[in-house]
Amino acid sequence: MRIVKDEVTPRNTGWAAEMRAGQLLRLTARTIIDFVAFDRHNFADPFDQAPTKEANGCLYLKRGHVVLSRSGRPLMTMLVDGFEGLGTHDLQFGMCGRSRHARAKEEGRLNEYLHANVTLPDHGCAENLTGACAPWGIPYEDIPSPINLFQNMAIDQKTGRMSRTQIRPESPVPVDLRAEADLLVAFSACPDVASKTGGLEVRATIYDS
Amino acid sequence: MKIVREDTVRPNTGWFAEVSKGQIVRIAGRSVIDVVAFKRGDPAEFFDVARTRIYNLNIYPTKGHRLFSKQNNPMMRMVADGFAGAGHHDLQSPHGCPQLMLGVLKPLGIAAENLPDPLGLFRHMAIEQKTGRMTPTPRAIAAPATIDLEAEIDVVVALVNCPDAKTSPPGADAVVTVLAP
Numbered sequence: 001m002r003i004v005k006d007e008v009t010p011r012n013t014g015w016a017a018e019m020r021a022g023q024l025l026r027l028t029a030r031t032i033i034d035f036v037a038f039d040r041h042n043f044a045d046p047f048d049q050a051p052t053k054e055a056n057g058c059l060y061l062k063r064g065h066v067v068l069s070r071s072g073r074p075l076m077t078m079l080v081d082g083f084e085g086l087g088t089h090d091l092q093f094g095m096c097g098r099s100r101h102a103r104a105k106e107e108g109r110l111n112e113y114l115h116a117n118v119t120l121p122d123h124g125c126a127e128n129l130t131g132a133c134a135p136w137g138i139p140y141e142d143i144p145s146p147i148n149l150f151q152n153m154a155i156d157q158k159t160g161r162m163s164r165t166q167i168r169p170e171s172p173v174p175v176d177l178r179a180e181a182d183l184l185v186a187f188s189a190c191p192d193v194a195s196k197t198g199g200l201e202v203r204a205t206i207y208d209s
Numbered sequence: 210m211k212i213v214r215e216d217t218v219r220p221n222t223g224w225f226a227e228v229s230k231g232q233i234v235r236i237a238g239r240s241v242i243d244v245v246a247f248k249r250g251d252p253a254e255f256f257d258v259a260r261t262r263i264y265n266l267n268i269y270p271t272k273g274h275r276l277f278s279k280q281n282n283p284m285m286r287m288v289a290d291g292f293a294g295a296g297h298h299d300l301q302s303p304h305g306c307p308q309l310m311l312g313v314l315k316p317l318g319i320a321a322e323n324l325p326d327p328l329g330l331f332r333h334m335a336i337e338q339k340t341g342r343m344t345p346t347p348r349a350i351a352a353p354a355t356i357d358l359e360a361e362i363d364v365v366v367a368l369v370n371c372p373d374a375k376t377s378p379p380g381a382d383a384v385v386t387v388l389a390p
Contacts, residue, residue, distance in 0.1 A: 044322035049259065050303040059268075059301065059341035070322070072303075088341060092268060094259035099281040103264075112266065141279060142322075145259035157338035160269030160297065162262070 001207035009189045011199035012121055014132030016186035019179045022209040024079070026176050027149065030169040031200040032190035034095050034125040034146040036133075037067065037075045040182040043136065045069045046144045049091045059155065060088035061147055067177065070144070074180040082173025087152030089175075092162060094145045096190065097126025112164070121191045128188035136184055146187075149175055164194040172203070210388040218242075220380030221306070223313035223369035228360045231390050233288065236330060237353040238383030240372035243304050243327035245314075246276065246284050249363040252317065254278045255325045256285075258300045268336070269297040270328060276358070279325075283361045291354030296333035298356075301343060305329070306371035313367045330356055332376050349378040 001024065009015040011031070018040055019025060027033055039045040048070040055072070056065040063084055067076040083089065094100070101120045104110050110120070130140045152167040179185075192199040213232065218224045220240060227249055228234055236242060248254035257279035264281075265274040272290040275283045292298065304310055304327055311321055331354075335346040358366070372380030 048303065048326065050301060050326040053301050053343060054303055057343055059336060059343055062341075092259065092262050094257065094263055094279070094281075100260075100263075103281050141253050141255075145257070155268060155336075155338055157336050160267045162266050162268060 001209065003205060004208055005206040007204050009202045009204060011189050011201055012123065012128065012191040014128035014186065014188045015204055016132040016184060017206060019183045019185055019206060021179050021181050023179050024176055024207040024209065025179065025185060026174050026205040026207065027187070028172045028174045028203040029150060029200065030172045031195065031202065032151045032192045033149040033187050033202055034129060034190055035149055035187040036129065036144055036146045038138070038184040039069055039073065039075065040184050043138055043142065043184070045071050045073065047075055047147070049145050053091055059091060061091055062088070067147065075183060076177040076179055078175065079178050080174055080176035082175060083150055083169060086169060087150065087167040090148035090151040090153050092153060093148045093151060095126040095129065095188070096124035098123060100124070120193060125188035125190050129186055132186045132188070166195055168195050210390055213387040213389050215384065215386040218368070218370045218383045218385055220370050220372045221309065223309050223367065224385055225313050225317070225365060225367035226387055228366050228387055229363050230360050232360050233388040234358045234366050235386040235388055236356045236368070236383060238331060238370065239350055239353050239378055239381040240370060241305055241332045241377035242330040242368050242383055243306065243310060243371050244330060244366065244368045245310070245325050245327050247319070247365045248278065248284065249365050252319060252323065254280050254282070256328070258326045258328070262300055268300060270300055271298070276328065284364055285358045285360055287356065288359045289355060289357035291356060292331060292350070295350050295354065296331070296348035299329035299332035299334050301334060302329050302332060302376070305373040305376055306369050309369045309371065310367065313369060317365060331378070345376040347376060347378045353381070
């Protein structure tokens with residue numbers, strides 16, 4: 001497969017690119033990635049967690065699962081999951097960011113970010129994704145809640161309680177997503193304050209089919 | 210509290226109202242009711258299922274939980290949950306009756322691309338923690354259960370009574386009351 005693009009995105013910054021149907025996106029990382037996709041010809045039909053979970057009948061995104069748009073169109077398929085067996089990718093969270101951190105601090109709930117003494121960054125995935133999508137004219141309120149790759153949550157089926165875990169790959173592993181439509185894809189290399197290492201860089205490679 | 214308005218919402222119909230800070234929307238129902246909310250005067254700020262789950266750190270909305278906007282501000286608080294013990298409400302699924310909801314929201318100028326995913330009252334999902342498997346598992350109740358949502362800001366609340374056969378107990382009238390302190 002021919003490499004169209006191969007870029008490394010530093011911790012707590014954003015990235016975006018256009019893809020054609022049939023191309024493959026490989027994200028290689030050992031840190032949380034807040035990932036979104038839009039129909040390139042209709043930004044009003046972005047990725048949506050709810051129809052994706054309903055179609056796959058699953059709380060998590062796994063190998064073989066489809067990634068659906070708000071209107072239920074297939075946008076991508078996960079072909080390879082280097083996190084499989086270790087953890088699951090999250091479809092519950094929104095994004096970290098200034099307003100989320102400010103509220104946690106105001107309510108004395110910073111310990112829910114696991115490291116009570118952590119210094120919270122002044123920006124996070126919300127700001128990174130907003131910046132990454134800005135050249136396409138997509139404002140924050142139109143950026144969907146993401147697929148949170150490598151964000152393993154402990155969810156208690158009885159009580160519904162969720163808690164963050166520190167399960168991350170030991171070394172960078174790939175997740176391969178095939179574009180099923182022409183897309184705009186974007187992600188934030190999360191500051192990942194819940195992990196022991198903090199956020200790390202993410203490598204994004206686009207292959208022609 | 211005094212009754213501001215009270216309406217019967219039949220299966221496959223919807224309802225909306227402006228609700229002021231401090232007022233309560235009381236929903237007495239048995240079949241699935243999808244609910245959305247917008248900040249009054251600024252529909253770009255709307256109820257968001259992901260921010261709600263994360264704020265409460267819980268996937269089953271119930272008494273004491275707050276409904277949050279995408280901008281991470283509180284919009285409403287669930288102050289009574291008569292369904293607790295019988296089943297869980299849902300924050301995972303898309304709209305069961307999107308066209309019906311869009312019809313309800315039309316006077317408010319909310320189009321399909323601005324329709325947030327709903328709070329699915331009475332939409333019980335069996336969830337398997339290990340595999341993540343989600344299975345719609347309707348939980349029929351003998352009498353209508355009452356859910357109270359208190360407005361924490363001025364909001365517009367819209368809902369549809371959506372008794373889809375796969376996800377909901379059989380369709381039943383819901384009574385929706387707005388109460389003022």
